[in-house]
Amino acid sequence: MVVDRSRALMPSQGLDTALRDASLRPRVVDVERRSVLVTRIGGTAQVSDLSVPTNCDGLGRVRHFRQAVVPGWPDNPLPIVPAARWLGVPSPSKMIAQVYQLAACAWRCWYCYVPYASLRAAPATSVWRTADALVDAYLDLVDRPPIVDLSGGSPDLAPEWILWTLEAIERRGASATSFVWSDDNLSSDRLLTDEGRTLLDQIARYSNYGRACCLKGLDAQAFAFNTRARSEGFERQLAILAGYARSTMDLHVYLPLVGPPGPCAKTQVDTILDRLSAIRADLPARTVPLFIGRFSTMAGRVDDVHERALDRQWELLAHWERAAPAHVSMR
């Protein structure tokens, strides 16, 4: 098993997020044509982790969201609770979502369930589609899921995709029955620039939309260990989150508790909860500890250090559960 441990454990020499973002963006979005490069999931290594076959000509997949995660881990209410609220139904224990994946990401998380080959904007594993075409394919599905999940890869490389999708669903009169959910790894402040703010405001006016922002660790060391990017990206994640928190967007946070070798200290959990509170008082209650499970796509990336990280997430969870009652629960 070959693992590039040096890249994982030397944050100062990690991936240059800004450089990679600038290189990938023009390869995944065509603003004029309102098109994005999406992964052709069918035929990739990811298929072996799917419980049902891909759909929409291999470009989509159905994800089964469940509030119950694994025994002992806290429930994950996302995106079920916000989606059910929009749909006007009691929150069920599970819900299905139609997932499309943008075909690129600047980072290389060792626990990513997407094969790295599907994160490079590679023509062999991806295809251009207009947002309208993807929405039409979704709306044509028999047993159409009530949630559309714009995932990745990193959809924030192409934030226009989210607005185009919301607009397409609205134009087709399907907003009342479709909740749009998107993942954001907080690697780009594109929506916080002068130009991007208009787009952010347009997205935020849709009530059938929620955004999951994934912090990539409890601190800068965990961020670098998990993403292989330079450790300063952690502070940048928090700054981007703070920018979003000033908008009216329905914002939620995922927080993986995996990280590099070292003590699992309660102060690590206390510190991140304090940082989130300082950004916006309700953010700790909107934060869900993300359980990292084992996917077949992780094979070859995981060595003993990562195995220990998977075990240590349980130790940090114990601290989380002691600290979290001080914060308002979302559930």
Ligand code: SF4
């Ligand atoms: S940020 Fe998300 S899509 Fe990118 S490598 Fe990490 S887990 Fe995968």
